[in-house]
Amino acid sequence: MSSQYIVHETDVLIIGAGGAGMRAAIAASDSGSSVTILSKSLLGKAHTVMAEGGIAASLANVDSKDNWQVHFSDTFIEGVYISNYRMVEILAKEAPERVRELEEYGALFDRTPDGRIMQRAFGAHTYRRLCHVGDRTGLEIIRTLEDQLLHRKVKVYDEVFVTKLFTNEGRVVGALGLKLSDGVFHYFRAKATIIATGGCGRIFKVTSNSWESTGDGLGLAFQVGAELMDMEMIQFHPTGMVYPPGVKGLLVTEGVRGEGGILLNAKGERFMQRYSPKKMELDARDIVARANYAEIMAGRGTEHGGVYLDITHKGADFIKKKLPSMYKQYLDFAGVDITREKMEVAPTVHYQMGGIRVDPETTSTNVPGLFAAGEVASGLHGANRLGGNSLADILVFGKRSGEGASNFAKRSGFGSVDESLLIAEMERVKSYLNKDGLNPYDLATKLEDTMSEKVGIIRNGNDLNDALNIILELKMQSTKLGVDGSIRYNKGLLQCLEFPLMLIAAEAIIRGAIERKESRGAHARADFPKKDPQLRKNLIYVRAGDEMKLEWRAVPELPDDLKKLVEPEEY
Amino acid sequence: MDKITISVYRHNPEIETKGRFVDYEVPVEEGMVVLDAMKYIERHIDPSMSIRWNCMAGKCGSCSAEINHKPSLMCKTRIDSFRGKKVTVSPMGAFPLVKDLVTDVSxxxxxxxxxxxxxxxxxxxxxxxxxxxxxxxxxxxxxxxxxxxxxxxxxxxxxxxxxxxxxxxxxxxxxxxxxxxxxxxxxxxxxxxxxxxxxxxxxxxxxxxxxxxxxxxxxxxxxxxxxxxxxxxxxxxxxxxxxxxxxxx
The missing domain is CATH 1.10.1060.10 (Alpha-helical ferredoxin)
Structure with a gap:
């Protein structure tokens, strides 16, 4: 096996082709930069296609009182006061324009009776705010952006896995990728690089995330010194499927509750009356998820360990029209007709609020030449994300990221990298082709089990410390992984390459969860059940040698005009 | 536990001129789909088998194959629909083969x-x-x-x-x-x-x-x-x- 590789040059390199990556590619291309976008899966298959409910944007088409200020305050308050205010402000102000632009790119949203974009209710949004396409909003976004991308001068390489980022004097200057279909290495020289690889949900056993959401970009960025933030904040979606086993964790859209679905326990009680009498099923996700969990733990769960989600009272026509893919999903996978029967649901790992720390204006990281957008970036959602805000996020910050990287590229040249480093990296990749190595799937399963059992929806110090020890042990073993076969389309090899990056995400989540001795938003500690005013801070994760160090940093203070929009935090 | 035999088309064009069907025995779970069986093979029998899948929920369209020679999504084809009979899984025939079940759809x-x-x-x-x-x-x-x-x-x-x-x-x-x-x-x-x-x-x-x-x-x-x-x-x-x-x- 020779160590040959193909070299490409591009102003802006984008790693990840979900909504954020594609929106960034369009923006960078429109700003006059040459653009290359890499995707781990086939183009158009990214996890964004799984998004169902809608995009939050205060168009005020349905509720005329809505505006960016209300969207700002909803998002900031439900982020439990640790969001970066400027990111929230940008999101709230720019989301409507991004939605209209998407429509001008060809997306077809559902309509109001007078022909404007329809908006639906969603958890903890004061007004009906989610622009949607039935329950397939993510697919519409991906297809629309893909269409735009294919008709621009953007180079697309799909089924390429980036194994490492390269730096020169601290600046990111390129990335090495392995093309799965032929096993050929590609080195992409770039003036600016955007990480848009999505979240790390697949490090958990029960998750709504696609196969590819293994937190690769997060790990790659951390390895070159990018700071992470708020990693302890992992969102559990209240409603994932529980049965049959093959689809355990698969998402049941919040749109079901948005359209009038109610939650019941096995005794038939509408239990949200006890947990949140005012907002009921449409309270923030952390609250509804913990309520579902508490009912199941108290022995009031269903046959397969969930609670019931019931929308049968809305009638078959309404359900098939408003929630067509949920109807099909339950019929195909569980043999349940949701127009006549209740769904069984339980919390499932859904979203990583934390991620790479970025500048709100340009999405630049602390590492020169490196940018991040979408789920892999942090700051916007704080301790809890509202439904619909992630699709708004990928459009708003995807665009800013593309422009930010493009501007950076215009001011910078290419940086060089010592060829011996590239060769060493290729050798590392190939060293996993060793049939006597440890089975990567066995180790990944151990990681997933550990995260779901010990770093779950309610956490405690003992379990977290256990989990940390297991992760550190897995880290030692991760150098001894190996698989049989050749380098060509070898998914086992890919799992070997992903695994060390999955461990970085896992280690950060656990260390942060140990450090944050309070319960705030998605992070709930049984041993510290209260919110602590002293800990209204962000946790920053810094690479120090081969170690991960944690620092507390103050949340940026709100300027007076924004302070007026939010109630002071209550303890 | 019940078992089912899955016959999977294996072919690495780099080193072989012809492909062949290889039988794998997979334990059956309730509600299982063909993709679950393939993931079992990938995890426990042969991690080097080439297969493409992503969302596992019929939303991304990655896991296309021919199941008993009918073009189908692996994630949406239930094992119980075969009533214990052997199932064959082969790549889409209209596209150039990359390896095993993976084709070049570019x-x-x-x-x-x-x-x-x-x-x-x-x-x-x-x-x-x-x-x-x-x-x-x-x-x-x-x-x-x-x-x-x-x-x-x-x-x-x-x-x-x-x-x-x-x-x-x-x-x-x-x-x-x-x-x-x-x-x-x-x-x-x-x-x-x-x-x-x-x-x-x-x-x-x-x-x-x-x-x-x-x-x-x-x-x-x-x-x-x-x-x-x-x-x-x-x-x-x-x-x-x-x-x-x-x-x-």
């Missing part, structure tokens, strides 16, 4: 690049208004998850080098043509460059679509008719001719 993006993009009518007042009923037709086509099973089943693509773009791409063009605010007519592209005339409406594509898009009825036939109306209708030809003459005068 030509589809080359075709998508050739389809004229969404081009809104000029001077539409903002924000745009459209009525729900007008977007329903296009919305049916937008359910497409690009699994390319319709391309795989199409005998025109499999057996003839005709230049026909295939059902997926007619659906794409139709989704744009039937957008209420689009200004182009892609039927000319489809019927000339796109080789739509080669489709003899056997409706195979429609029968394998996991999204149940009525590809032939609602996309292919209307696009064929549009072309006929626009280019071959004798009355339309006379009207066009007289209009042109009128313009000349």
């Amino acid at each position: 030509e589809n993006w080359d075709i998508l690049r050739r389809i004229p993009p969404f081009t809104p009518k000029k001077g539409i007042e903002k924000p745009w208004r459209m009525s729900q009923i007008d977007i329903e037709r296009s919305k049916e086509f937008k359910k497409c998850i690009e699994c390319f099973l319709c391309q795989d089943v199409c005998h025109v693509i499999r057996e003839h080098k005709s230049g026909y773009v295939g059902p997926r791409h007619v659906v794409k063009a139709a989704s744009l043509d039937m957008h209420p605010l689009d200004s182009l007519n892609r039927s000319e592209f489809l019927n000339s460059e796109g080789g739509l005339g080669f489709c003899n409406i056997t409706k195979c594509c429609q029968s394998v679509c996991p999204e149940e898009i009525r590809i032939t009825d609602n996309a292919i036939i209307p696009e064929k008719e549009r072309a006929v109306n626009a280019f071959y209708d004798p009355i339309a030809i006379i009207i066009r001719r007289s209009r042109k003459e009128g313009e000349r005068k």
Whole structure:
């Protein structure tokens, strides 16, 4: 096996082709930069296609009182006061324009009776705010952006896995990728690089995330010194499927509750009356998820360990029209007709609020030449994300990221990298082709089990410390992984390459969860059940040698005009 | 625990000239789909088996294959539908093989690049208004998850080098043509460059679509008719001719 590789040059390199990556590619291309976008899966298959409910944007088409200020305050308050205010402000102000632009790119949203974009209710949004396409909003976004991308001068390489980022004097200057279909290495020289690889949900056993959401970009960025933030904040979606086993964790859209679905326990009680009498099923996700969990733990769960989600009272026509893919999903996978029967649901790992720390204006990281957008970036959602805000996020910050990287590229040249480093990296990749190595799937399963059992929806110090020890042990073993076969389309090899990056995400989540001795938003500690005013801070994760160090940093203070929009935090 | 035998097509074109079916025994769980069985093989028997999958929920269209020789999504084909009989899983036959179950479907993006993009009518007042009923037709086509099973089943693509773009791409063009605010007519592209005339409406594509898009009825036939109306209708030809003459005068 020779160590040959193909070299490409591009102003802006984008790693990840979900909504954020594609929106960034369009923006960078429109700003006059040459653009290359890499995707781990086939183009158009990214996890964004799984998004169902809608995009939050205060168009005020349905509720005329809505505006960016209300969207700002909803998002900031439900982020439990640790969001970066400027990111929230940008999101709230720019989301409507991004939605209209998407429509001008060809997306077809559902309509109001007078022909404007329809908006639906969603958890903890004061007004009906989610622009949607039935329950397939993510697919519409991906297809629309893909269409735009294919008709621009953007180079697309799909089924390429980036194994490492390269730096020169601290600046990111390129990335090495392995093309799965032929096993050929590609080195992409770039003036600016955007990480848009999505979240790390697949490090958990029960998750709504696609196969590819293994937190690769997060790990790659951390390895070159990018700071992470708020990693302890992992969102559990209240409603994932529980049965049959093959689809355990698969998402049941919040749109079901948005359209009038109610939650019941096995005794038939509408239990949200006890947990949140005012907002009921449409309270923030952390609250509804913990309520579902508490009912199941108290022995009031269903046959397969969930609670019931019931929308049968809305009638078959309404359900098939408003929630067509949920109807099909339950019929195909569980043999349940949701127009006549209740769904069984339980919390499932859904979203990583934390991620790479970025500048709100340009999405630049602390590492020169490196940018991040979408789920892999942090700051916007704080301790809890509202439904619909992630699709708004990928459009708003995807665009800013593309422009930010493009501007950076215009001011910078290419940086060089010592060829011996590239060769060493290729050798590392190939060293996993060793049939006597440890089975990567066995180790990944151990990681997933550990995260779901010990770093779950309610956490405690003992379990977290256990989990940390297991992760550190897995880290030692991760150098001894190996698989049989050749380098060509070898998914086992890919799992070997992903695994060390999955461990970085896992280690950060656990260390942060140990450090944050309070319960705030998605992070709930049984041993510290209260919110602590002293800990209204962000946790920053810094690479120090081969170690991960944690620092507390103050949340940026709100300027007076924004302070007026939010109630002071209550303890 | 019950077991089922899955016969998987294995072929590494780098080192072998021919492929072969290899049998694997997989324990059966309730509600299991073919993809679960394949993941079991991948995890516990042979991690080097090449297979493509992503969302596991019928939403991304990655895990397309031929199951008992019928183009299907692995994630949506239930094991219990085979009642314990042996199941064969092989790659899509209409596309070049990469390895084992993985095929090279990249030509589809080359075709998508050739389809004229969404081009809104000029001077539409903002924000745009459209009525729900007008977007329903296009919305049916937008359910497409690009699994390319319709391309795989199409005998025109499999057996003839005709230049026909295939059902997926007619659906794409139709989704744009039937957008209420689009200004182009892609039927000319489809019927000339796109080789739509080669489709003899056997409706195979429609029968394998996991999204149940009525590809032939609602996309292919209307696009064929549009072309006929626009280019071959004798009355339309006379009207066009007289209009042109009128313009000349």
